[in-house]
Amino acid sequence: MSIEAIYIIITGALVAASSALLGSFLVLRRMAMLGDAISHAVLPGIVVAFLVSGERESIILLIGAAASGLLATFLIELLYRKARLQEDASIGISFTWLFAIGVLLISSYTGQVDLDQECVLYGEIAYVPLDLINIGTYQLPRPMLIAAALFIFSLLYIIISFKGLKLLSFNEDYAKSLGVRTQLWHFSFMAMVSLITVLAFEIVGAILIVALLVVPAATAYLWSQSLKPMLILAVILGVIASLGGYYMAVAINGSIAGAMVTVAGLLMMISLLLRKLLKKP
Amino acid sequence: MLQISNWWIGDSSLWLVAGGTLLLSISAAVVGGFTFLQKRSLVGDAVAHSILPGVGIAFLIRGEKDPWFLLMGALLSGWLSLLLMDYLNKATKLSKDTAIATVLSVFFGLGILIITYIQQLNTGHQSGLDEFLFGQAAAMQQEDLIIYGTLAVFLILVVILFFKEFKLLSFNPEFAQSIGLPLRFLKVLLNSLMVLAIALGIQAVGVVLMAALLITPSAAARNFTESLKSMLWISVLVASLSALLGTFISFSAPSMPTGPWIVVCLSVIALLSLFFAPGKGLLARMVLQKRHQRKITDENALKALYHLGEHKSALAGWYRQAEVEEIRDFEAGVIPAAFKRLIRKGHLLRRGDRYQFSRAGLDEARRIVRLHRLWEMYLNQRLRLKADHIHPNAETMEHIISPEIEAQLLEELDYPEKDPHQSPIPYRS
Numbered sequence: 193m194s195i196e197a198i199y200i201i202i203t204g205a206l207v208a209a210s211s212a213l214l215g216s217f218l219v220l221r222r223m224a225m226l227g228d229a230i231s232h233a234v235l236p237g238i239v240v241a242f243l244v245s246g247e248r249e250s251i252i253l254l255i256g257a258a259a260s261g262l263l264a265t266f267l268i269e270l271l272y273r274k275a276r277l278q279e280d281a282s283i284g285i286s287f288t289w290l291f292a293i294g295v296l297l298i299s300s301y302t303g304q305v306d307l308d309q310e311c312v313l314y315g316e317i318a319y320v321p322l323d324l325i326n327i328g329t330y331q332l333p334r335p336m337l338i339a340a341a342l343f344i345f346s347l348l349y350i351i352i353s354f355k356g357l358k359l360l361s362f363n364e365d366y367a368k369s370l371g372v373r374t375q376l377w378h379f380s381f382m383a384m385v386s387l388i389t390v391l392a393f394e395i396v397g398a399i400l401i402v403a404l405l406v407v408p409a410a411t412a413y414l415w416s417q418s419l420k421p422m423l424i425l426a427v428i429l430g431v432i433a434s435l436g437g438y439y440m441a442v443a444i445n446g447s448i449a450g451a452m453v454t455v456a457g458l459l460m461m462i463s464l465l466l467r468k469l470l471k472k473p
Numbered sequence: 474m475l476q477i478s479n480w481w482i483g484d485s486s487l488w489l490v491a492g493g494t495l496l497l498s499i500s501a502a503v504v505g506g507f508t509f510l511q512k513r514s515l516v517g518d519a520v521a522h523s524i525l526p527g528v529g530i531a532f533l534i535r536g537e538k539d540p541w542f543l544l545m546g547a548l549l550s551g552w553l554s555l556l557l558m559d560y561l562n563k564a565t566k567l568s569k570d571t572a573i574a575t576v577l578s579v580f581f582g583l584g585i586l587i588i589t590y591i592q593q594l595n596t597g598h599q600s601g602l603d604e605f606l607f608g609q610a611a612a613m614q615q616e617d618l619i620i621y622g623t624l625a626v627f628l629i630l631v632v633i634l635f636f637k638e639f640k641l642l643s644f645n646p647e648f649a650q651s652i653g654l655p656l657r658f659l660k661v662l663l664n665s666l667m668v669l670a671i672a673l674g675i676q677a678v679g680v681v682l683m684a685a686l687l688i689t690p691s692a693a694a695r696n697f698t699e700s701l702k703s704m705l706w707i708s709v710l711v712a713s714l715s716a717l718l719g720t721f722i723s724f725s726a727p728s729m730p731t732g733p734w735i736v737v738c739l740s741v742i743a744l745l746s747l748f749f750a751p752g753k754g755l756l757a758r759m760v761l762q763k764r765h766q767r768k769i770t771d772e773n774a775l776k777a778l779y780h781l782g783e784h785k786s787a788l789a790g791w792y793r794q795a796e797v798e799e800i801r802d803f804e805a806g807v808i809p810a811a812f813k814r815l816i817r818k819g820h821l822l823r824r825g826d827r828y829q830f831s832r833a834g835l836d837e838a839r840r841i842v843r844l845h846r847l848w849e850m851y852l853n854q855r856l857r858l859k860a861d862h863i864h865p866n867a868e869t870m871e872h873i874i875s876p877e878i879e880a881q882l883l884e885e886l887d888y889p890e891k892d893p894h895q896s897p898i899p900y901r902s
Contacts, residue, residue, distance in 0.1 A: 219567075224574035225515050232681070275747040275755045281692050284514040288685035289740035292733035295607065299730055400585070403578030410571050440586075447589035453582025460575065464565070 196321040199333050201438050203320050204452055206339035207392050208404050208430030210346040212412070214384055215405035216426050219413055220361040226268070228402045229287035230382075231389045233264030235294030235398060238390065243301060254390055261386035264290055317395050317448045335395055342391050349384055350423070353377060358419055396449040403453040408433060411460040414467060429459055486611075487724050493618045494610050494716040494735060497677045498686055500625035502712035503632050504670040505687035506705045507663060509695075510643040514688040515570075516558065519577035521671045521683030523554030525584025528605055529591060540620050544672055551668035554580055581680075608679035608732030610720065621673050628670055631662075639663055640701055677716070678732035685736040686712070693743035696750035715739040767814065769872050772841050774811040775820065776871075777801040778830065779838040783896075788835065791827035839899040845871040846892035847882045853893040854886065860893040 218227045234257040241256025264286050271282035317335075324331045350357070356377040359367035367374050385405075392401040408429035409422075416422035437452030444451075508517045527550025528543050535542045554576050561572035588605075604612065613621075632639065641649035642659050650656045667687075674686045690708035698704050719735030748755045777800045782788035784800070794808050812828060815821040820834030830838060848870045852863040874882070891897055 219571050222568045222570045224568075224571045228574055228577065271747060277692055277695075277747060278509075278512050278514075280512050280514040281509060281688050284518060284684045284688050285692055285740060285743055288682050288689070288736055289744075292682055292685070292736040292740070295730065295733040296737065299728055299733075300726070397585075400578065400582055402574060403582050406571060406574040407579060410567055410575050413567065413571075414565060444586075444590050445593045446586045450582045450584075450586030450589060453579060454586050457575075457579030457583065460579070467565075 197438065197442075199321045199336055200317055200448065201435055203333070203336040203339045203395060204317060204434035204438065204448070205431040206336070206343040207388075207395055207401075208408065208434045208452065208456075209427045210339075210343045210388055211392065211401065211404035212408045212426035212430035213346050213350050213423060214381075214388055215409035216412065216419075216423050217357050217361055217381065218385065218405055219409045220419075224402075224406045224410075225283055226265070227385055227389075227405050229268065229283045230261045230264055230386055231398050231402050232287040233290040234258075234261045234386065234389055234393070236260050236290050236297060237263075238393065239294050239297040239301075243297075254387070257390035257393070258383065258386050260290060261382075261389065265382060320395070338391060339395065342388065346384065346388065349380075353380065357381065361419075396452070400449045400453050403456060404430060404433070407453070407456040407460055411456075411463050414460075414463050429456070433459060487720070489615060489618055490610050490613050490724070490731065491717055491720040493613045493621060494677045494720050494731065495713055496622045496625040497674050498690075498712040498716035498735065499709050500628040501670045501674040501683075501686040502690035502708045503629050503705060504663075504666050506691045506694075506701070506708055507639055507643050508667055509688045509691035510701070514684060515573050516555070517667060517671065517687045518684035519558060519573045519580075520551045520554055520668055521675060521680045521687075522577045522584070523580035524551050524672055524675060525605060525680055526550050526580055526587055527553075529584055529587030532591060533587070540617060544620075544624075547672035547675075548665075548668055550580065551671060552665070555664055555668070584680075604679070605675055606679050606681060607730055608675065608677050608682070610677045610731035610735075611723070613676065617676070621676055624669065624673055628666055628673070631666060635659070635662065636702075644701075678735055682732055682736045685739055689736070689739040689743045690715075693739070693746045696746050696753040711739065711742050715742060767811075770807060771811050771814055771818075771820075772837075772872055773801065774803075774808060774815065775830075775834060775838040776841050776845070777803075778821075778828070779835075779842050779899075782830075789829060791824060791829045793826055794828070797828075836901060839901065841871050843899050844874045844879060846896060846898045847879065847886065847889075848874065849892050849894070850886050850889050850898070851882055863893065 215224075215227070218224050237256035237258070237260025238253055239256075240260075241253045244256075245252040247253070267286040267290075268279075268282045271277045271286065272279050277285070320333050320335045323334045325334045325337075327337075356367075356372060359370070359372055360374055360377050360381070364374055388405070389398065389401055392404070396404065409426045411429050412422045412426035415425060433452050433456035436455035436458075438448055440446075440455060441448040441451035505517065508514060524547040527546035527548070529546075530550075531543050531546025532538065558572045558576045561567050561575060562569045565572075567575070638649070638654055638659050641654065642656065642663065646656060649659075671683055671687065675683050678686050690712040691704065693711045694704045694707035697707055715735050715738035718738045720731055722738075723729040723731040723734045746754065749757075751757055774797070777797050778792065779788065781792055781797055781800050782790055785792075794812060797803075798808055812821060812823075815834065816823055819831055820837055822829045822831050822834075845867045848867040849860075849863045852858045852866060853860055888900075889898055
């Protein structure tokens, strides 16, 4: 195995593992499509931040994305609660609008923006080994380090807020009655989802991140009776998807991110079939 | 000469594209009206994303961009995604939401994989296949227009033919079944129409933005009407306007994609309608709410002044604002503002820092107090509620009871003189 392949697989696995941790709570809280909406809606923020800062990696990019992610959640809430539009349509209108604006911004500043429409969708995980920086005497790919930081951060977040998120997911009313600050956990969680969407943006693309958030977590949910095993299984499935996806992509010379998602989907299909054979619901 | 002919070609292709996007948008809006009503916007979004692998596989089998073949692939994988979502939702413990997100993202990932695979095959024919992602309106050929246009017209005709049945299916499926409509058939038909509308619509806006073409026109139309038929007409109007606007804008600026412009036009119209539509828009409802709140505050202020007058046995006395504020717990600043409005309305008279009822104001105060006490009487006498339980409810009802209900109450209670707390019920002098 070449060092490039190892870099790509490790980066993919780290992103998939972080996504699986957070995605499990998205699945449990029945908010998977909100994650989907946010992943589309961060696009205009990223483009605007990019135009302002002129750089591809900067804290401004993060702020821009977080801002438009928040704008999307705000718009959805406004349409749903105040303008009394049904929830599904509120989500549908908000994210298509923001995404369309993002695409238009990209096309009107084609010269100035080093982003293209395909990159938005597929990401560029194949270029991970090309983007090297020096750490001491070693040369390591920058996206891999970002993914590692993301994984450590997500893991810490889950460990620290495990109890709060668990209460929020299973019995929000009970949590409120206990005096848990549910709003705080809710917003910190949505901020984490936005963060992972942005950081994963250039690695797997804005839309495929939804698959990494939802599919391994949903597959793990099928097999689990309690939360901790579900989280662990989701992470394992995410890592398998990353590994299998790389080899599948190499075999047919296609998009690595697309192949990762395809493998994640295959894992779910195998789970469904197995459970059918074992006669489990 | 060359320039003129170039200009002419550009112009004719503009009209071709405009006609194409117009037909596709209208058919999506018509079918999408039912998707919207059935609250399946996100299902529509998932079907749109799920069409991608079908198109890719159809291309792989055929080896070229045959529109009929690609359409077949699109329809098959769209239907498959519907069945899978249904299965995941019903046969497993996954929630509806997770089922949608799972199918959407896996099909889309698979689609991306297949498209990137096709792109590296380099057969030379695949150009434009990746434009399914964002639409390819500007690349529409006359042949495409004829095929897609015919299908769009067919779609609209089927919806017109089955309008009544679809309406019942969306609003009251139990009733539809009870009068013997073939529910299963209708559901399959409506689903097929949705998949077809999506497969056609992605030509204009691409898979990612397709949901907007389907549901945003209905969301824009819903604040203007109560009837389904006129909602569909308005949504057709909104869709046509956006399709034309989007096409013209994108043609007037170089390298501007048509699909996103159509979606932006649609969304802006929908947001304007949701926020500013007369009657049901957010702003109109906020204004109405504010007006109601003011009315209630003013009525409470009049009532407090009346109670003060009763207390001092001088209804026509001159009183200061502070005295009124002692009678009832008003928030700071509420009474001065209310009194200002009441003076403007001619309900209060002012001399220095003292206030008195005008004739109209006294009548109005009597009316509110009368309604309050009549309602207390009704709760006590007819509903047998205890006298110490009835006040809060009457506090609300006094602002709502209409003259007709007042007349009924008076008749029912036979013009009582005192309420359950032995306070006199004031009648018009």
